[in-house]
Amino acid sequence: MITTNLIDNFKRDLKASLLELEKKYGVVANTGTVTYDNSEFRFKTIITEGKRTAPIKRATSSSFMFGDRVKKVNRKSVKIAEIGGYASLKVSPSLLEKI
Numbered sequence: 001m002i003t004t005n006l007i008d009n010f011k012r013d014l015k016a017s018l019l020e021l022e023k024k025y026g027v028v029a030n031t032g033t034v035t036y037d038n039s040e041f042r043f044k045t046i047i048t049e050g051k052r053t054a055p056i057k058r059a060t061s062s063s064f065m066f067g068d069r070v071k072k073v074n075r076k077s078v079k080i081a082e083i084g085g086y087a088s089l090k091v092s093p094s095l096l097e098k099i
Contacts, residue, residue, distance in 0.1 A: 002036050011043075028052050 011031060018029040028051065032044035 001038055002041050007034050007036060007041055010041075022052060026051065 011034070014031065021027075022029055026049070028048050030046050030048075032046065034041050034043045036042070
């Protein structure tokens with residue numbers, strides 16, 4: 001019987017195996033969403049040319065502190081004042097890259 005635990009373990013082992021192939025062939029392998037029933041599971045695997053890069057660290061609202069530019073921090077937006085001649089901007093933290 002196929003269970004989510006089996007699928008998770010399988011995907012973890014598959015990704016570890018694919019890392020060697022990625023290095024050998026200079027590609028990146030990504031697996032898609034799994035669909036399954038009691039007797040089988042399947043997912044799309046996409047292979048692209050290139051090397052794996054570190055994931056971009058996305059900012060959250062807790063990444064910001066009040067200061068001369070940050071005026072207001074909400075759960076879903078950050079209000080920033082006087083950047084590039086704009087009076088104020090509302091920015092979603094998930095769109096910002098954490099440096």
